[in-house]
Amino acid sequence: xxxxxxxxxxxxxxxxxxxxxxxxxxxxxxxxxxxxxxxxxxxxxxxxxxxxxxxxxxxxxxxxxxxxxxxxxxxxxxxxxxxxxxxxxxxxxxxxxxxxxxxxxxxxxxxxxxxxxxxxxxxxxxxxxxxxxxxxxxxxxxxxxxxxxxxxxxxxxxxxxxxxxxxxxxxxxxxxxxxxxxxxxxxxxxxxxxxxxxxxxxxxxxxxxxxxxxxxxxxxxxxxxxxxxxxxxxxxxxxxxxxxxxxxxxxxxxxxxxxxxxxxxxxxxxxxxxx
Amino acid sequence: xxxxxxxxxxxxxxxxxxxxxxxxxxxxxxxxxxxxxxxxxxxxxxxxxxxxxxxxxxxxxxxxxxxxxxxxxxxxxxxxxxxxxxxxxxxxxxxxxxxxxxxxxxxxxxxxxxxxxxxxxxxxxxxxxxxxxxxxxxxxxxxxxxxxxxxxxxxxxxxxxxxxxxxxxxxxxxxxxxxxxxxxxxxxxxxxxxxxxxxxxxxxxxxxxxxxxxxxxxxxxxxxxxxxxxxxxxxxxxxxxxxxxxxxxxxxxxxxxxxxxxxxxxxxxxxxxxxxxxxxxxxxxxxxxxxxxxxxxxxxxxxxxxxxxxxxxxxxxxxxxxxxxxxxxxxxxxxxxxxxxxxxxxxxxxxxxxxxxxxxxxxxxxxxxxxxxx
Numbered sequence: 117x118x119x120x121x122x123x124x125x126x127x128x129x130x131x132x133x134x135x136x137x138x139x140x141x142x143x144x145x146x147x148x149x150x151x152x153x154x155x156x157x158x159x160x161x162x163x164x165x166x167x168x169x170x171x172x173x174x175x176x177x178x179x180x181x182x183x184x185x186x187x188x189x190x191x192x193x194x195x196x197x198x199x200x201x202x203x204x205x206x207x208x209x210x211x212x213x214x215x216x217x218x219x220x221x222x223x224x225x226x227x228x229x230x231x232x233x234x235x236x237x238x239x240x241x242x243x244x245x246x247x248x249x250x251x252x253x254x255x256x257x258x259x260x261x262x263x264x265x266x267x268x269x270x271x272x273x274x275x276x277x278x279x280x281x282x283x284x285x286x287x288x289x290x291x292x293x294x295x296x297x298x299x300x301x302x303x304x305x306x307x308x309x310x311x312x313x314x315x316x317x318x319x320x321x322x323x324x325x326x327x328x329x330x331x332x333x334x335x336x337x338x339x340x341x342x343x344x345x346x347x348x349x350x351x352x353x354x355x356x357x358x359x360x361x362x363x364x365x366x367x368x369x370x371x372x373x374x375x376x377x378x379x380x381x382x383x384x385x386x387x388x389x390x391x
Numbered sequence: 392x393x394x395x396x397x398x399x400x401x402x403x404x405x406x407x408x409x410x411x412x413x414x415x416x417x418x419x420x421x422x423x424x425x426x427x428x429x430x431x432x433x434x435x436x437x438x439x440x441x442x443x444x445x446x447x448x449x450x451x452x453x454x455x456x457x458x459x460x461x462x463x464x465x466x467x468x469x470x471x472x473x474x475x476x477x478x479x480x481x482x483x484x485x486x487x488x489x490x491x492x493x494x495x496x497x498x499x500x501x502x503x504x505x506x507x508x509x510x511x512x513x514x515x516x517x518x519x520x521x522x523x524x525x526x527x528x529x530x531x532x533x534x535x536x537x538x539x540x541x542x543x544x545x546x547x548x549x550x551x552x553x554x555x556x557x558x559x560x561x562x563x564x565x566x567x568x569x570x571x572x573x574x575x576x577x578x579x580x581x582x583x584x585x586x587x588x589x590x591x592x593x594x595x596x597x598x599x600x601x602x603x604x605x606x607x608x609x610x611x612x613x614x615x616x617x618x619x620x621x622x623x624x625x626x627x628x629x630x631x632x633x634x635x636x637x638x639x640x641x642x643x644x645x646x647x648x649x650x651x652x653x654x655x656x657x658x659x660x661x662x663x664x665x666x667x668x669x670x671x672x673x674x675x676x677x678x679x680x681x682x683x684x685x686x687x688x689x690x691x692x693x694x695x696x697x698x699x700x701x702x703x704x705x706x707x708x709x710x711x712x713x714x715x716x717x718x719x720x721x722x723x724x725x726x727x728x729x730x731x732x733x734x735x736x737x738x739x740x741x742x743x744x745x746x747x748x749x750x751x752x753x754x755x756x757x758x759x760x761x762x763x764x765x
Contacts, residue, residue: 125489167484192693359526
């Protein structure tokens with residue numbers, strides 16, 4: 117019954133849980149018969165806690181990995197239960213949904229991966245794919261910002277990303293602490309020091325709306341054309357198939373037409389108050 | 392082909408539809424309101440019932456010799472095709488993970504009998520969203536697949552109707568199985584594909600030119616006496632530039648954000664899923680219920696609430712119908728049925744809002760033109 121397929125759950129069994137920050141955890145799920153290769157970078161799944169509800173969570177794994185990866189921050193009822201799952205427990209998974217990052221368009225270009233806070237997970241597979249084929253992408257700049265050093269996620273991956281051919285990782289935090297010797301400031305403060313080559317650059321951005329807004333402004337000021345700026349948007353979602361209305365942004369349904377959009381496509385509606 | 396038959400033939404027509412396996416749904420008087428209900432025969436029809444509607448008001452008053460005398464009540468076919476509450480699936484978790492107990496299933500096929508042209512168009516509009524290739528909604532598509540539509544063209548416009556402005560009535564143009572125009576003495580049937588079995592036992596005559604002309608005249612009069620209108624023929628483009636107009640707030644200030652307009656709207660499809668646990672066996676029903684973009688929590692997520700103000704939410708409701716729908720599908724999301732005006736508890740009139748916003752944007756454009764550029 118193909119009609120039900122969009123609403124049918126696969127069983128995801130937790131094989132590992134990693135603590136990223138005190139309230140953010142990474143789940144590694146075994147999805148019988150499916151591998152991360154079935155999920156494109158930038159797509160999302162609906163994760164379902166039995167009897168409680170669903171939340172849309174980005175796919176953080178990439179095709180080379182064995183387990184499906186989702187990073188979840190405990191914010192509401194469903195996410196707080198997701199972050200308390202133990203190894204061996206299972207949840208429902210629906211997906212993949214949405215249109216992901218246009219990774220092919222980055223070929224031959226300098227790829228700017230710009231992330232704020234929990235905007236990093238949907239970009240992780242992009243970083244991994246770019247690292248896997250350094251000859252096809254002319255350099256990757258990962259510019260990542262978090263509120264404090266304790267809010268940085270995927271810290272165990274940094275040295276590997278940094279060491280990869282043609283990949284630079286620049287970190288920043290809004291508020292440092294005594295152990296932090298890196299940059300302090302919003303993510304755009306990294307732009308001047310990143311060696312960005314505007315005529316060749318393409319940007320993939322994910323993070324809070326304010327961070328998206330100012331990143332876009334700064335990149336365009338640097339001369340990167342709007343058509344080479346891609347953003348991933350977030351809204352409340354229930355159905356994930358464009359029929360519940362929660363994620364509507366102007367004429368777009370973020371779950372179906374996004375979550376990744378080229379900036380010119382949505383610029384009349386984002387960022388715009390109350391739309 | 393056009394045929395006529397006596398008014399009493401509606402009873403036989405309903406029975407013929409039933410014997411073909413249809414659940415026949417049509418206008419029926421219930422607790423002082425004309426609802427769309429299952430009909431057992433013509434006796435259940437709201438024959439001769441006249442509805443008098445105004446902003447925030449609906450009363451049954453007066454009698455009419457017409458079988459199809461009422462315009463429309465709060466129900467549209469949405470009530471059946473996209474029910475207010477429906478169990479999408481039932482699940483259990485026996486410890487080894489989720490198991491599906493049952494998924495939505497229905498053998499019912501509906502004959503929508505005596506609905507108005509605006510409501511037929513409402514279905515065709517909702518089809519765009521709910522039957523989008525690759526994203527077909529399982530409930531809607533199952534119910535919609537075998538549905539047939541016996542439309543009654545309007546010869547009386549309701550006080551809140553503006554279908555003529557939306558190009559959706561008062562007569563149906565396409566998409567129906569049978570269109571009826573009720574003449575003073577008989578019924579005129581328009582059957583694009585004549586299905587003789589539906590008319591078994593009904594004495595049909597080929598319609599005369601006079602009868603066709605009479606029907607046209609009656610529909611034309613309804614068009615001319617339309618209660619309301621939109622001042623612009625194609626408002627979509629102008630509305631985009633009027634998004635920041637201050638005028639939205641004038642209607643929104645009166646809005647109670649109750650969601651009545653979205654419930655009665657034949658094209659509003661927004662919904663949300665809730666989990667309902669059965670304490671007896673631990674099973675969970677995943678129940679889909681209507682939701683409304685007027686409600687404060689509708690777009691709330693971890694990132695915040697993008698539509699904090701009632702003005703933003705009311706504007707979303709109107710913009711979706713009159714600007715975003717045309718952007719997405721090339722058709723308006725509003726069919727001009729006037730229900731949102733009738734059932735609004737404070738009588739907010741969507742045509743007033745639109746006309747005011749359109750006028751404001753025109754005035755603003757004129758000001759820009761008039762002011763010299765430095």
